[in-house]
Amino acid sequence: xxxxxxxxxxxxxxxxxxxxxxxxxxxxxxxxxxxxxxxxxxxxxxxxxxxxxxxxxxxxxxxxxxxxxxxxxxxxxxxxxxxxxxxxxxxxxxxxxxxx
Amino acid sequence: xxxxxxxxxxxxxxxxxxxxxxxxxxxxxxxxxxxxxxxxxxxxxxxxxxxxxxxxxxxxxxxxxxxxxxxxxxxxxxxxxxxxxxxxxxxxxxxxxxxxxxxxxxxxxxxxxxxxxxxxxxxxxxxxxxxxxxxxxxxxxxxxxxxxxxxxxxxxxxxxxxxxxxxxxxxxxxxxxxxxxxxxxxxxxxxxxxxxxxxxxxxxxxxxxxxxxxxxxxxxxxxxxxxxxxxxxxxxxxxxxxxxxxxxxxxxxxxxxxxxxxxxxxxxxxxxxxxxxxxxxxxxxxxxxxxxxxxxxxxxxxxxxxxxxxxxxxxxxxxxxxxxxxxxxxxxxxxxxxxxxxxxxxxxxxxxxxxxxxxxxxxxxxxxxxxxxxxxxxxxxxxxxxxxxxxxxxxxxxxxxxxxxxxxxxxxxxxxxxxxxxxxxxxxxxxxxxxxxxxxxxxxxxxxxxxxxxxxxxxxxxxxxxxxxxxxx
Numbered sequence: 109x110x111x112x113x114x115x116x117x118x119x120x121x122x123x124x125x126x127x128x129x130x131x132x133x134x135x136x137x138x139x140x141x142x143x144x145x146x147x148x149x150x151x152x153x154x155x156x157x158x159x160x161x162x163x164x165x166x167x168x169x170x171x172x173x174x175x176x177x178x179x180x181x182x183x184x185x186x187x188x189x190x191x192x193x194x195x196x197x198x199x200x201x202x203x204x205x206x207x208x
Numbered sequence: 209x210x211x212x213x214x215x216x217x218x219x220x221x222x223x224x225x226x227x228x229x230x231x232x233x234x235x236x237x238x239x240x241x242x243x244x245x246x247x248x249x250x251x252x253x254x255x256x257x258x259x260x261x262x263x264x265x266x267x268x269x270x271x272x273x274x275x276x277x278x279x280x281x282x283x284x285x286x287x288x289x290x291x292x293x294x295x296x297x298x299x300x301x302x303x304x305x306x307x308x309x310x311x312x313x314x315x316x317x318x319x320x321x322x323x324x325x326x327x328x329x330x331x332x333x334x335x336x337x338x339x340x341x342x343x344x345x346x347x348x349x350x351x352x353x354x355x356x357x358x359x360x361x362x363x364x365x366x367x368x369x370x371x372x373x374x375x376x377x378x379x380x381x382x383x384x385x386x387x388x389x390x391x392x393x394x395x396x397x398x399x400x401x402x403x404x405x406x407x408x409x410x411x412x413x414x415x416x417x418x419x420x421x422x423x424x425x426x427x428x429x430x431x432x433x434x435x436x437x438x439x440x441x442x443x444x445x446x447x448x449x450x451x452x453x454x455x456x457x458x459x460x461x462x463x464x465x466x467x468x469x470x471x472x473x474x475x476x477x478x479x480x481x482x483x484x485x486x487x488x489x490x491x492x493x494x495x496x497x498x499x500x501x502x503x504x505x506x507x508x509x510x511x512x513x514x515x516x517x518x519x520x521x522x523x524x525x526x527x528x529x530x531x532x533x534x535x536x537x538x539x540x541x542x543x544x545x546x547x548x549x550x551x552x553x554x555x556x557x558x559x560x561x562x563x564x565x566x567x568x569x570x571x572x573x574x575x576x577x578x579x580x581x582x583x584x585x586x587x588x589x590x591x592x593x594x595x596x597x598x599x600x601x602x603x604x605x606x607x608x609x610x611x612x613x614x615x616x617x618x619x620x621x622x623x624x625x626x627x628x629x630x631x632x633x634x635x636x637x638x639x640x641x642x643x644x645x646x647x648x649x650x651x652x653x654x655x656x657x658x659x660x661x662x663x664x665x666x667x668x669x670x671x672x673x674x675x676x677x678x679x680x681x
Contacts, residue, residue: 155438
């Protein structure tokens with residue numbers, strides 16, 4: 109496999125992603141802190157993709173077991189994070205809407 | 209298009225959707241679509257990753273059918289379990305659910321590291337260092353989050369503190385670093401399974417030991433911190449696997465989580481290290497001066513009626529409201545006040561409750577519109593023009609000692625200026641102290657009266673008193 113994340117390219121990505129993270133989050137009002145935390149919790153559920161890759165390339169039984177657990181945990185992170193965040197956000201309503 | 213190119217494209221789209229989705233979450237108006245946008249990102253990238261079957265390692269080729277089956281099974285079980293629990297769990301259990309799902313992410317990152325470290329060929333240093341670092345962070349985040357979950361869920365009730373806790377933690381950490389360096393240098397990139405197992409075991413133990421002594425009111429900092437840690441672990445393992453989407457998602461979450469952690473710590477006027485490593489109030493409560501006056505109890509009905517005839521009421525909710533599950537009764541009471549022409553708003557402290565923004569979610573659950581929820585900075589000057597401040601199950605966040613008493617452990621912590629209101633009512637179970645163990649001089653102030661009882665029961669009395677009044681009129 110060709111590597112894309114070589115040396116400085118990886119560092120540039122980390123730097124830009126750090127600023128993106130800070131910029132995106134610093135404007136969030138305190139009332140949305142929980143959904144935001146839960147939402148970012150969901151986003152790192154993308155780890156399931158890495159776990160799948162590791163599992164598909166497993167050669168030994170030990171690797172298969174660990175890979176299986178990894179995919180299981182990652183899938184739980186993603187699905188659980190999604191459902192919980194969606195439920196929380198569904199509750200936030202403006203008073204104007206209620207009257208309408 | 210080759211399978212590889214499709215995967216890369218899907219990953220790129222996913223990274224874009226994550227950032228767009230998180231961006232939409234910064235306003236309550238667009239937040240609901242934000243999670244859906246981010247959701248498509250994970251879905252697209254996960255489906256595309258099955259195309260890896262066309263490019264697996266030659267050594268893994270004979271296992272491909274089994275591995276694929278395992279992958280689909282794990283995905284199915286994981287998604288089904290989390291979906292069902294996530295839908296079923298009551299919203300009051302949100303802090304612990306966020307903790308457990310977060311821990312699972314950390315565990316997944318640890319598993320990736322474990323698979324990579326038990327690889328068939330020798331690993332180059334440039335890969336092995338991040339793999340090891342990510343393994344530790346992921347494992348600590350996993351076991352630490354599970355302890356946080358157990359504490360929030362009431363499975364572990366007391367803060368457990370071993371004698372010499374600090375020394376044990378430091379030794380364990382040193383051992384982990386030592387093992388990591390040994391794996392790196394002495395094993396030539398191929399660490400024996402026994403050694404790797406001990407290494408992971410030590411990292412898991414560290415997460416447990418660090419989290420066990422941390423008290424409930426510090427949980428907003430802890431949950432947020434572990435969220436950032438999992439993000440970081442995912443980013444690092446993404447680098448090891450050469451998956452830019454994992455690096456971007458992980459770093460964005462790591463940066464956001466770190467920022468939120470610092471915000472929470474600042475709202476308590478403590479450093480993150482202080483939250484993790486020392487007990488609140490450990491630094492001498494001796495200086496607690498004599499407090500003048502006494503706590504003056506008042507009947508629930510009288511308090512309710514004085515609020516009914518007030519012009520403006522600010523309500524300060526705390527963890528006690530969540531414990532009593534009184535958010536619905538509270539909003540029912542608020543609607544009665546509003547119907548009587550009283551201006552009502554909620555003043556919410558950033559660290560009230562057990563996770564960042566806990567009170568906002570609790571009130572939203574009861575149907576309180578978000579424009580009635582005011583942040584500390586925005587509301588604090590309004591207390592002077594407020595007739596009644598109603599404190600429900602909150603304590604330290606309204607203690608004026610934080611402003612005035614330099615010897616107090618909570619000195620310097622930003623508080624809600626409830627004491628500036630003309631009249632203060634405090635709903636409280638008993639005369640106990642808050643989490644910090646500091647006496648609250650607000651409760652002794654001339655303009656403050658105590659309504660003793662469970663928040664739910666008191667609010668029921670409030671509602672009855674107002675209704676009676678309406679019937680009599």
